[in-house]
Amino acid sequence: MARKTFIEAIREGLAEEMRRDPSIVVLGEDVGVKGGVFLATDGLYAEFGERRVIDTPLTESMIIGTSIGAAVNGLRPVAEIQFADFIFPGFNQLVQEAARIRYRSNGAFGLPMTIRAPYGGGIHGALYHSQSIEAFFTHVPGLKVVVPSTPYDAKGLLRSSIRDDDPVLFLEHKKLYRSVRGEVPDGEYDMPLGRAAVTRVGRQVTVVAYGMMAHYALEAADRVEQEDGISAEVVDLRTLRPLDRETLLASVRKTGKCLIVYEDNRFGGYGAEIAAIVAEEAFDFLDGPVTRVAGPDVPAVPYSHVLEDWFMVNPAKIADAIRALAAY
Amino acid sequence: MARKTFIEAIREGLAEEMRRDPSIVVLGEDVGVKGGVFLATDGLYAEFGERRVIDTPLTESMIIGTSIGAAVNGLRPVAEIQFADFIFPGFNQLVQEAARIRYRSNGAFGLPMTIRAPYGGGIHGALYHSQSIEAFFTHVPGLKVVVPSTPYDAKGLLRSSIRDDDPVLFLEHKKLYRSVRGEVPDGEYDMPLGRAAVTRVGRQVTVVAYGMMAHYALEAADRVEQEDGISAEVVDLRTLRPLDRETLLASVRKTGKCLIVYEDNRFGGYGAEIAAIVAEEAFDFLDGPVTRVAGPDVPAVPYSHVLEDWFMVNPAKIADAIRALAAY
Amino acid sequence: MSDAVSDQRQRHLGDGVGLTDEQLLGMYRTIALARALDQRMWVLNRAGRAAFVISGQGHEGAQVGIVAALRPGHDWMVPYYRSIAAVLAFGMSPRDVMLGQFGKAADPSSGGRQMPAHYGHAGHNILTSSSPVGTQILHAAGIALAARVRDTDQVAITFMGEGSSNQGDVHEGLNFAAIHRLPLILVVENNGYSISVPAEKELARPDVADRASGYGIPGVVVDGADVLGAYAAARTAVDRARAGDGPTLIEAKVTRLTSHSSDDQESKYRSPEDLAAAKARDPLPRFREQLARAGVLVPERERELADEIASVVDDAADWAEAQPDPTPDSALRHVFAEGGEA
Amino acid sequence: MSDAVSDQRQRHLGDGVGLTDEQLLGMYRTIALARALDQRMWVLNRAGRAAFVISGQGHEGAQVGIVAALRPGHDWMVPYYRSIAAVLAFGMSPRDVMLGQFGKAADPSSGGRQMPAHYGHAGHNILTSSSPVGTQILHAAGIALAARVRDTDQVAITFMGEGSSNQGDVHEGLNFAAIHRLPLILVVENNGYSISVPAEKELARPDVADRASGYGIPGVVVDGADVLGAYAAARTAVDRARAGDGPTLIEAKVTRLTSHSSDDQESKYRSPEDLAAAKARDPLPRFREQLARAGVLVPERERELADEIASVVDDAADWAEAQPDPTPDSALRHVFAEGGEA
Ligand SMILES: Cc1ncc(C[n+]2csc(CCOP(=O)(O)OP(=O)(O)O)c2C)c(N)n1
Ligand SMILES: Cc1ncc(C[n+]2csc(CCOP(=O)(O)OP(=O)(O)O)c2C)c(N)n1
Ligand SMILES: [Mg+2]
Ligand SMILES: [Mg+2]
Helix, strand or coil: EEEEEEEHHHHHHHHHHHHCCCEEEEEEECCCCCCCCCCCCCCCCHHHCCCEEECCCCCHHHHHHHHHHHHHHHEEEECCCCCHHHHHHHHHHHHHHHHHHHHHHCCCCCCCEEEEEECCCCCCCCCCCCCCEEEEEEEECEEECCCCCCHHHHHHHHHHHHCCCEEEEEEEEECHHHHHHEECCCCCCCCCCCCCCCEEEECCEEEEEEHHHCCCCCCCEEEHHHHHHHCEEEECCCEEEEECCHHHHHHHHHCEEEEEEEEEEEECHHHHHHHHHHHHHHHHCCCCCCCEECCCCCCCCCCCHHHHHHHHHCCCHHHHHHHHHHHH | CCEEEEHHHHHHHHHHHHHHCCCCCEEECCCCCCCCCCCCCCCCHHHHHCEEEEEEECCHHHHHHHHHHHHHHHCCEEEECCHHHHHHHHHHHHHHHHHCCHHHCCCCCCEEEEEHHHHEEEEEECCCCCCCCHHHHCCCCCCECCCCCCCCHHHHHHHHHHHCCCCCCEEEEHHHHHHEEEEEEECCCCCCCCCCCCEEEECCCEEEEHHHHHHHHHHHHHHHHHHHHCCCEEEEECCCCCCHHHHHHHHHHHHHCCEEEEEECCCCCCCHHHHHHHHHHHHHHCCCCCCEECCCCCCCCCCCCHHHHHHHHCHHHHHHHHHHHCCC | CCCHHHHHHHHHHHHHCCCCCHHHHHHHHHHHEEEEEEEEHHHHHHHHCCCCCCCCCHHHHHHHHHHCCCCCCCCCCEEECHHHHHHHCCCCCHHHHHHHHHCCCCCCCCCCCCCCCCEHHHHHHHHCCCCCCCCHHHHHHHHHHHHHHHHCCCEEEEECCHHHCCCHHHHHHHHHHHCCCCCCCEEEEEEEEEEEHHHHHCCCCCCCCHHHHHCCCCCCEEEEECHHHHHHHHHHHHHHCCCCCCCCEEEEEECCCCCCCCCCCCCCCCHHHHHHHHHHCCCHHHHHHHHHHHHCCCCCHHHHHHHHHHHHHHHHHHHHHHHCCCCCEEEEEECCCCCCCC | CCCCHHHHHHHHHHHHHCCCCCHHHHHHHHHHHHHHHHHHHHHHHCCCCCCCCCCCCHHHHHHHHHHHCCCCCCCEEEEEECCHHHHHCCCCCHHHHHHHCCCCCCCCCCCCCCCCCCCCCEHHCCCCCCCCCCCHHHEEEEEEEHHHHHCCCEEEEEEEEEEEEHHHHHHHHEEEEEEEECCCEEEEEEECCCCCCHHHCCCCCCCHHHHHHHHHEEEEEEECCCCHHHHHHHHHHHHHCCCCCCCEEEEEEECCCCCCCCCHHHCCCCHHHHHHHHHHHHHHHHHHHHHHHHCCCCCCHHHHHHHHHHHHHHHHHHHHHCCCCCCHHHHCCCCCCCCCCC
């Protein structure tokens, strides 16, 4: 089993699925000859040609809207939104159309389509190349939202997303693309959507995270173990919707304390729903308040390093929150 | 002081502000001669003419985007989105542009603009004329979101929204337009944004609601008082962002129990943030789980009466939840 | 008139566009049927038995003329809320339409989940349509893209009003389809109003079709009351599409014979003269006279058709109204593929 | 050459478009200054002192020619990330530009909050620009609407690339501005690429300007290397706008002399021939020779300007780099109006 980077795992997953299933097409801005601005589709144009790897005009609503039509007529589109921040011109197509077509047609039509979007900050991308967009879409019934944190999960969950018969928003943290390496089997392995993973076993505090934050949570957990002897458990949600309530609640019921970590703005972020579920369904087990570490409530990540560092959640901020909760 | 319907209060508030401030313009679909599909702008075209009451093309992104430009160059636009469900083609303009212009320009530019949008179900409008959209926008720093429940609040808060120097999304529940009457003073009265109201004083359970649900919450509270002798307090948030944390938390700390009611889909709805705040900041005062009554997690309100009734939150569902929480 | 004479007249009329008399009569029947069904909806609405009506009245001639150039069951249609005649011509039945009007469980468009006139039918390649206007052009462009990639020789046609044609999606869709010369036809049914907003406040030019040249595609204006003219324009567009020559924008100048919907009062914004002029552009009597003059529609046949349509409408309305409503427990279904995780 | 002779030549060149020699020289200076500043950014980037660069190189001639027709301090500009020459011509200083390049606290565009080249300056009526492309046309249309409602006689001009012109907002903005004949000018700087995607995959026609007729407005194509041609087109557009005759779409055929940005490697998708052809369309040497031939730019003056620009660039870069970064405590400011509730 070879060690690969996150982006290599994505690229390999795409290529293997396209070889297996001729109905899969890739479309998006610069996904062809250039291979995408992050090279996620590098080599696909050469291997599969311009009929299956389509450089679209600079129009996100069109990318999502035509993916809907293509999915209805026998294709399995995998669209790339160049940066998650640029999905919003296509918001109406994704939320009002893609998410609702199966329901509004009473099951007559379904959409096997996947939308990949690089998200997240800490890469000096400023307000419009750093956003976390999951909260807007995890609120929408009819969409599935996946956020892998390791190369192994990325390849496995991308395959499951592509094979899924409903629209899946697949979010890839830009900072993980080249900074993280891990074991990735060649070929297929089973990794269903909707399963969280306990990536670190602990007794005192449950730390819930996903994406880049799943790594920072582990770092923070190690730090508080070494420095303070605090035993923290880490749950990597991996799929935000459908949510794996069982794994989440089992961990919190065990530790009695829950810290939720997300990079997005705090108010109304995805972690709010996790907090609400835990507060309602694990109430009798809680020995401390459900707490959150999240991005501040300013519009988005600023460019200046000084301001970006101020904005970003990091292992130190998480460790402090674990300590505070453990001491509660 | 005359008794007026909700829609009369809106119309009166608009007209009075336009008379006072010539920089206010109204724009939207059918807002001119027709006076809007709900007649919120009826009479304004006749009084203020086509320069200040603008029938736009059927293009929401344009309505919001040009409001941004108009606000930058000396006007105070009040845009109408015909149904809240149709705001999504303008999502990018509202969230990426309007909400971020002050921050990204480091305060150099600001946007005194208001967007009015009729929202909510129970009026047989089906998937696309029944939506509650607040969760998408209360998550966005840089936007203010207001949801009045009475004619008095509607006129007062609309005036404050129009006079506010930042973008305000003003949501009006369609079912309130003609079903609710109340005292509305002629002329001005003070009603700042960001203040919740305790609309019913109680001891055992705090019920948090807004818009149409603020009425249903009161109905349910009366019912459980009469039928079960349960004393419920009702907090009408009125402004969802900025949130009046003090009033919210003071009530929950007093009653020790919190039920949050919203009409939107449950998962990731606005009430999740309220639950998260209460679970974290009132933990030591809670005698029961923070619970929610909300819309089911299907894409949107179906058309058939049978299905619509199944979907909608109503006083009976709220009363049952109050009983369950009171008995906890 | 003698059969010999009428035969000549028939050949005369049909030959111009390559349609047989039976085809012409079939088109007339669909137009008249759509009109009668639509009028019944208003009757039901006034009687308090149908909560909401939105009409195709005045648009039927263009719709039926255009759809006659397509291959039902093979090609794809993405309709809009005035497409009653188009979907009937493409395979939906009057009962199907009335099931949607009453929001019944068996409604093939949505099982009673969507408002009336939100047509869709998987069995007839009619894609489910939503309320937000303009979005459908991208769905049709995507269907056309799949037809190209999969070499299915299918054409995708979609319909919308002129007000909706101003939505950004229409620009993005025409540009993409034109770049790839996709088999797409956009029909803009221009009735001069976007609810209450007159054309001059929706559009900077009288003809939406003028926008086509910016994408290097044909933009054709047809008189929506000229059924055969609409057919001829569509015939050319379909041939171009199948030949790989790309999309066509067909603008049909139609007339809206009703208020925007049962919730609208058009007298508030339309003058009596304007309303009278609208009535004068009704495609139904015009096509009837055209066929009669050509001897294709002889009086007996016209009476037979009228009787048949009346009973079909009675049957559709009465039968559909008697069908069961959806059950509450069905409301949770079809959020995701059955068996798929929710 | 004698002053008398050169005087004639000057009148000769200037008269055609109504610009004085000093104006012509000022335009040349702005183009050369923008180029020198831009090149310095790349030097700083390679030296690891500037994280990100996105260029106006190749676009400067069209920008300066067009902006010369406007009234700085009165009219409004909504720029894009290649507008370095346009914003300099409209009043921003080299120090302003470099403050943004380094993301410093005093950056007038954003106080170091946005990426470099996201220009804006309230003092010069340059509206803050974002990254999502195409949105700015609606802001410019709204500014033009306010100018109309308030009778300010202002013109709003906005700039974008040809790839961005495919966004739905552009359709909606042109339609609205055309209906109301607003004083709006849309400049499309067509450099043939949307990052790596060549024009033929972005557009169905060679000229974006072809879309103008669909809105009933003029669509003018100018050679972006012909500074005076660009000026003349803008002059006409500005006069139309002030006269209440409505918007104009000006398409400038420009050349992109750098990779899309410092994160891009254009050699992966552009052939050596293509890159050589691009170089040959550089507006700077062309304008220099044009002015020299006309005797407007005499050798001494050219040397003086070169020296002055070099020192201005040194000053801007060195001074800006030495300015303080924003402080963390400033990050919470300006979410809402100060004093406004947050
Ligand atoms: C995005 C969106 N905005 C607003 C509406 C409300 N609405 C429904 S139909 C309509 C007018 C449509 O006019 P037009 O496109 O000309 O079609 P017509 O009804 O005249 O056939 C409007 C504004 C909508 N359905 N979708
Ligand atoms: C809505 C949106 N989608 C994608 C991007 C990423 N992006 C930035 S510039 C660019 C290409 C723009 O090409 P063009 O409009 O031709 O302008 P040019 O850079 O060639 O001057 C893209 C795709 C973006 N900024 N905004
Ligand atoms: Mg119309
Ligand atoms: Mg370009």
